[in-house]
Amino acid sequence: MQKDYIYIILADDDEDDILFFTDAFDELKINTKVNSFKDGEELMNYLNKDNALMPNVLFLDLNMPKKTGIECLAEIKASQKMSDIAIAIYSTSASDDDIEKTFVLGANIYIKKPSDFKKLKKVLSEVVAINWQYHTNALNKDNFLLRL
Amino acid sequence: MNNWFKSTLFLKIILLLSLFVILVIGGLTFRHISNLTSSTEVVVKTYKVNLELEQIISYLRDAESGYRNYIVTKDTFYIESYLNAHKKVNNSFLNLRNLIKVNSEQQENLKILNKLTDSLFSSFAESKVFVKNDETNTETFKTLFFKEKVIIDSIRRQSMVMFQLENKLLNERQKEFQSDLKFTPLFFYVVLLIMLLLIIIAYTKISNNLKNIKAKNDQLLIFKESTNQSEIIGKHGNWVWHIDSDKYVYSDNLYRLLGEEPQSFEATFDNFLKFVHPDDVGKLAEDLDKMIDVEELPFTNYRIIQKNGTIKYLKAYAKSFYSDSGQKRLLGNTSDVTDEIKSILTLEERNLELEQNNKELSAFNYAASHDLQEPLRKILTFISRLEEKESNNFSDTGQQYLEHIKAAASRMRLLIDDLLQFSRTNKPDKEFVNADLNELFENAKQDLTVIISEKKAQIKIATLPKATVIDFQIQQLFLNLLSNSLKYSKEETAPIIKIYYSKVEADKEPILYKAPQSHYHKITFTDNGIGFDQKYAKKIFDLFNRLHNKQDYSGTGIGLSICKKIIQNHKGFIFANGEINVGSVFTIYLPVN
Numbered sequence: 001m002q003k004d005y006i007y008i009i010l011a012d013d014d015e016d017d018i019l020f021f022t023d024a025f026d027e028l029k030i031n032t033k034v035n036s037f038k039d040g041e042e043l044m045n046y047l048n049k050d051n052a053l054m055p056n057v058l059f060l061d062l063n064m065p066k067k068t069g070i071e072c073l074a075e076i077k078a079s080q081k082m083s084d085i086a087i088a089i090y091s092t093s094a095s096d097d098d099i100e101k102t103f104v105l106g107a108n109i110y111i112k113k114p115s116d117f118k119k120l121k122k123v124l125s126e127v128v129a130i131n132w133q134y135h136t137n138a139l140n141k142d143n144f145l146l147r148l
Numbered sequence: 149m150n151n152w153f154k155s156t157l158f159l160k161i162i163l164l165l166s167l168f169v170i171l172v173i174g175g176l177t178f179r180h181i182s183n184l185t186s187s188t189e190v191v192v193k194t195y196k197v198n199l200e201l202e203q204i205i206s207y208l209r210d211a212e213s214g215y216r217n218y219i220v221t222k223d224t225f226y227i228e229s230y231l232n233a234h235k236k237v238n239n240s241f242l243n244l245r246n247l248i249k250v251n252s253e254q255q256e257n258l259k260i261l262n263k264l265t266d267s268l269f270s271s272f273a274e275s276k277v278f279v280k281n282d283e284t285n286t287e288t289f290k291t292l293f294f295k296e297k298v299i300i301d302s303i304r305r306q307s308m309v310m311f312q313l314e315n316k317l318l319n320e321r322q323k324e325f326q327s328d329l330k331f332t333p334l335f336f337y338v339v340l341l342i343m344l345l346l347i348i349i350a351y352t353k354i355s356n357n358l359k360n361i362k363a364k365n366d367q368l369l370i371f372k373e374s375t376n377q378s379e380i381i382g383k384h385g386n387w388v389w390h391i392d393s394d395k396y397v398y399s400d401n402l403y404r405l406l407g408e409e410p411q412s413f414e415a416t417f418d419n420f421l422k423f424v425h426p427d428d429v430g431k432l433a434e435d436l437d438k439m440i441d442v443e444e445l446p447f448t449n450y451r452i453i454q455k456n457g458t459i460k461y462l463k464a465y466a467k468s469f470y471s472d473s474g475q476k477r478l479l480g481n482t483s484d485v486t487d488e489i490k491s492i493l494t495l496e497e498r499n500l501e502l503e504q505n506n507k508e509l510s511a512f513n514y515a516a517s518h519d520l521q522e523p524l525r526k527i528l529t530f531i532s533r534l535e536e537k538e539s540n541n542f543s544d545t546g547q548q549y550l551e552h553i554k555a556a557a558s559r560m561r562l563l564i565d566d567l568l569q570f571s572r573t574n575k576p577d578k579e580f581v582n583a584d585l586n587e588l589f590e591n592a593k594q595d596l597t598v599i600i601s602e603k604k605a606q607i608k609i610a611t612l613p614k615a616t617v618i619d620f621q622i623q624q625l626f627l628n629l630l631s632n633s634l635k636y637s638k639e640e641t642a643p644i645i646k647i648y649y650s651k652v653e654a655d656k657e658p659i660l661y662k663a664p665q666s667h668y669h670k671i672t673f674t675d676n677g678i679g680f681d682q683k684y685a686k687k688i689f690d691l692f693n694r695l696h697n698k699q700d701y702s703g704t705g706i707g708l709s710i711c712k713k714i715i716q717n718h719k720g721f722i723f724a725n726g727e728i729n730v731g732s733v734f735t736i737y738l739p740v741n
Contacts, residue, residue, distance in 0.1 A: 016526050023533075092522045095572070096620070115528035115561065117536060 009055040010036040011043040040067025059090040077106045086132040162350045187325040194318040268299040384483030407454030425451035513571035566706035573713040583619040585612035592626035605643040621714045628707040633675035648672040667740040680726035
């Protein structure tokens with residue numbers, strides 16, 4: 001399906017974070033469409049629908065009720081239909097365990113939520129601009145965590 | 149043992165020698181006595197021969213005088229005594245022949261003598277006819293008479309010859325005997341001396357052995373007593389099982405371990421089993437059976453119940469060995485390990501508790517700092533939103549308050565970050581890898597690029613080695629030490645940080661007197677910062693300990709605690725040296741391998 005915008009999905013249970021996220025894309029003035037889900041189950045229900053529009057980038061919080069980000073990641077990577085979605089882990093923590101686990105499960109990049117709105121905008125614009133084909137081929141443990 | 153064996157061998161040899169000497173003495177004595185006897189026999193024989201010879205002479209004389217009396221008186225009564233003498237002479241000849249049977253020379257002599265006497269008697273018989281016929285005055289009779297005298301003389305000579313020969317023989321025998329007799333006492337004396345010497349040697353040896361045995365006995369007594377004492381103090385007892393005769397011997401303290409008076413019941417396995425905890429009886433019997441077959445077995449543990457109901461934990465060990473006579477025995481040692489087991493149980497319990505506490509604490513720390521991050525991040529983001537979008541709507545005071553809120557929130561973030569870092573450092577299950585310390589240092593330096601260029605800091609570093617470390621922790625350590633030096637730099641002076649490296653032997657570093665390893669990587673960080681008073685050298689590693697107020701320096705008091713923790717995780721050492729307004733030196737020691 002051809003579309004003239006970048007379709008972005010955010011799965012995060014925190015309303016404030018959703019607000020920052022959408023605000024940031026609004027201010028970025030990139031042609032994007034942001035769709036958000038409040039937990040993992042909602043996200044998976046959406047993605048599993050037959051006619052669901054697959055996002056260009058999926059931002060996945062790890063700590064969510066009902067279904068955690070890790071569970072969603074595993075399910076997505078196991079499904080033929082969804083396995084091509086570029087997944088950016090979007091989490092408050094950047095613990096070694098979490099980074100290791102999500103890298104192994106096949107996430108494409110790990111973003112630690114910034115505590116500065118300017119930084120947030122910068123991070124998001126960079127992530128959206130990534131050529132995923134190229135990025136994924138060169139992906140390793142060291143460049144998995146996005147550093148600014 | 150060897151000595152003892154030698155000594156018995158020695159005594160055996162002495163005994164054999166003594167027996168030999170006694171046999172020699174006996175043999176010699178027997179020989180001498182039989183020599184003596186034969187010598188005596190020879191003497192007696194000689195005397196008998198002499199006696200017989202003399203008797204012959206005397207009988208002949210009787211015969212001659214009887215014959216002469218007959219010639220003078222012509223009385224036939226004298227013929228009787230003459231005939232008697234003849235008979236006796238013949239008897240003596242028979243005796244003599246027996247006595248000199250072995251001597252051929254004497255036999256020849258005897259034959260001659262016999263002939264002479266025969267011719268004398270035949271001449272007597274001849275002349276008797278003349279007397280009867282009264283022709284004694286005839287020339288023939290006179291000739292005959294004269295002839296008889298000549299024969300008697302010859303007989304005397306001949307018997308003298310025999311007599312002398314016999315005496316000569318006797319002398320020879322006696323000489324031989326004398327020389328034997330002279331030599332014998334000396335020989336006996338020498339042999340007796342040897343005998344005496346042997347007895348003395350044997351006596352010294354035996355008394356020496358006895359002395360040794362006495363000393364050994366004394367030692368054994370002491371050993372027994374000390375074993376007794378050590379059994380009481382060490383709470384153990386020993387037992388011997390003579391397998392072939394199925395007899396047991398229990399030491400006194402084994403009874404005490406069972407809560408009984410020493411030797412208060414018969415030492416048998418069944419009696420012992422009465423004390424064993426019912427759940428452990430089967431296992432113990434099985435283990436004991438195994439001990440018979442196998443030379444050595446690991447310890448067997450079981451419980452016993454004393455008569456007063458106290459349960460004790462016992463640990464037994466046994467080893468089989470053979471006596472000199474080849475009888476198999478099992479020597480065992482049983483000790484009371486109740487206290488040990490109880491303290492191990494308590495220790496295990498405590499450890500578990502401690503581990504649990506630690507885990508909880510760690511989880512709490514992690515969760516607290518992690519969960520605190522989220523609202524804080526939002527506060528900070530909202531502040532940045534306010535600054536960006538609403539700063540024009542604030543009064544100056546409002547602006548200032550916003551600045552203070554931002555500073556406080558930033559500081560809180562710093563604290564939480566450091567706490568999180570600290571709690572991560574606390575997790576023990578980290579992987580050691582062989583890492584190039586130069587690389588880790590470069591990474592740490594990279595993280596500080598901004599502040600390094602801001603402060604125009606110079607960093608001079610020696611070539612570091614490769615080491616087996618938890619890589620990200622060592623990187624954190626370098627980062628903390630570097631940022632510490634950068635943070636506490638003098639305001640007007642560009643920081644100069646020098647890092648030295650050497651591989652050292654623990655023995656040659658006095659400060660490492662407690663070090664368990666022999667070699668260490670010694671890395672020294674020196675700076676020209678504000679330094680610190682040496683009396684705080686230990687305190688600065690304590691958690692939340694700060695030497696400066698937070699307005700001047702932005703530390704959290706966690707950074708160096710993390711350093712210390714990391715170094716502890718690596719079983720290394722960290723020391724600080726400071727001089728106010730001169731600088732500080734941090735020395736770390738990491739074990740080689």
